[in-house]
Amino acid sequence: MQLTERQRALLDGAEGAVMAKVLRTVVQYGEIFGAGRLAGLDGPVHVVTSMGMAGFEAVFDLLDQLIEAGLSTQEPFTVDPRPYDLDGVDYSATEKQALLELYTHQDRYEEQLRALGMKDDRSYSCTAYLAEVGNTPAAGDVLAWAESSAVVYANSVLAARSNRNSALIELMCGIAGFTPEFGLLLDEQRKATYLVEVRTSALPPATVLGSAVGRAVVGEVPFVAGIDPHLGDLNDPATQDYLKDFGAATASNGAVGLFHVEHLTPEARGHGRDLLTDDYRRVVIDDQALADLVADYPVLWEKEDAEPETALIGCPHLSLNQLCTVTDTILTALEAVGRTTVAMRTVLSAAPAVVATFRTEHSQSFERAITAGVNIASMCPALHMNTPATASRPVITNSNKLRTYTTSRFLADHAVLDRIAAPPARRQEQTR
Template sequence: MKLTKDEQAILGGSKGPEMAKLMKIQVVFGNTFGAEKLVDLGGAPHSNLYPGAPYLSSMIKMLDECATAGLKSYAPYTVNPRPYDCFNVQNNEKEMQIVYEGYPLQKELDWVHARLGAPDLNKRSCACYVKEVGNAPKPGTMVAWAESSAVNYGNSVLGIRTNRNGAGIDLISAITAKAPYFGLMTDEGRQAKWLVEVKTSKAPDWGVLGTAIGRKVVEDVPLVAGIDKYFEGSEVTEDNMHLLKAMGSATAASGAVGLYHVENLTPDAKEKGRKLLEEGYQTYVYDDAEEQKTIKTFDNLWPRKDGDPTAAFIGCPHNTLYEMKKWGKLVTEGLEKDGKEKTAIPVYMFCANVVKLQLIADDGELAGKMLKAGMIATPMCGVTWAGTKGFSDRVQGITNSAKTRNYSSIRYFPDQTLVDIIVSGKVPS
């Protein structure tokens, strides 16, 4: 990999021993993946280094040394949600013991982030691109993000350029303001190897569609055709972005998709159309039969297969403001229709705190109804909660997130079915 004179100087220690070590890591990392050079970064970074778990102790120590030396990110950066919430969710002795034993380094990690340039905890979110959090760089901006669903959405819908970075590389890049140039950052790396033709008779189940695409293309880049008609004016807006969030996160969870294009809709596809398709591309047709075939693979992983659900998980990736309002209305109106005041099971609504506060500001009456009904807003990571010790023995969860389903024992149901279960407490036969 060729370095500029300034980069060579940093490697030689011109900006201190800590920066020299970070630059050395980036050079080795870049050479491993065949990068030809380093590129300067813009926008703002996003980090998925969020759990203060013992296995991350060496990385936290390394970053603490950087912070102690006065190093900072080139711009204020966003971070994934914290792995627990002892205010709204795990506020009982048993759960608190599990999370405090599981994440004993959380204080140290949060302190590192504060010194390196992360905003306050109210903006912690895996959906860093929502308006209230505000990390949405312009198309073409080179960044170094980590977090599979954020990378997926950023590359695809925002049109930024980042690879699927692991925890640690994101912050090393944030401090050096540089990243190795390869993969999804390059024009050739963003070409599509698959054409996915969606031919369902109505709007697809977005999470199921994403799951099917991820399983089919694995880590390759797909161009998805036939879904732009579900986006008014062929534009992604605050009212419909959650559809691509659901689809894209499922492609990243069931496969390893870091970028997809949607014909006539996403930035690269609007600019280049089907010129994005590589020579010799493969075609995958997704129709009603394929949707049902995929749904049938969603196994029931509950220990008690025929038991009743005990909690609903909505918001993975984190809910947008539109989704918070949508689900608030769906559930409270469902309860009113059934003559009930409270949900049969707790409903956990995962979102950044700034999104929850905006809901209260916009529609305090709805926010109050949701709280009284048993809908609990929490800024934590639901999937991480589902991965805690003995979770499936304590909780039989239901969700509308295909990403959550991919990573846990929580069962997946379409939106309206999920509402019915939340109101009744029973899974339909």
């Protein structure tokens, strides 16, 4: 790897032994992937590790070394969601105990994050790029992000440049101010190796189409054709939400770090099908393919016919537009069936800053939702499901990311809504 004079000086200890270790870590990471040099960062990092989990003691001890050496990131960074939200979620006593035991180092870790340069205590979200959160890169910005759903959105929708970095690597890059130049930082690696033709009768649910694309291309770059006529432009909040959830599903059901949508995403608008490599492969996705895919999703509940107890919505975190829409949809459905409260625990997850904005700018909807028993929180649904006390319970979700990572059961939006608003007898019949 070719290093600048300053980078070589840092490796030689010009800013201390700990900084030398930090940069050596970044260099060795880049060498594994054949990086030719280190690129300077154009924006803050986004850190994926947000949980002070038992078993991570070596990580927390390492962070203490960084802090004792006086090191912090070059710019204030954002972090993935906290593993629990004691103020926003109605936990059972068993759940609360299990979560606090598993994430026993949470207070210690959050103090470390503040010392290392975290933006503020409202920076815990997998949707760091949202305006309310404030870590929004510009087109062409070189980044060192982790969190697969954030990376794929930044690359695809915002035209920034980041690899799917590993936990702690992104933090080391943020402290050093450099990231290895390989993979999706390079023009050639951003070309599409798959042409995905969507031939469905209507716009598919984002999370289902994303699942199909992720499974088809795995870690390659897809060029998706056929959905742009059903979407608005990139200034449309509904289009942004669709691409957010689509990308999260491609990244979790596969390992996609960048996708292009014909006539819509920035690089596809600029280059069209010239983005396709000469040897690209073609995949066709139709209604039957999506129906077969969903039918094949496993049910991991202890009893397949159990009555669901919890609905988790917001993985990745909901945008403000989604939080408003989902809340109003639930309240309307409750009114239609003559209910005043939800039929099961219903948790909507969004960034702390998004929840705060919703609470102040849409106070009537917020208060009505809380009165109806809806939990509006900022926890990570996936980390919530990590304990035996939570993983063993029947949970439903409309998120393909959450389905992939946990024992939660995937249902379409309308099916989740039916169970949230339906009387218990009807819910049991629908589950069967």
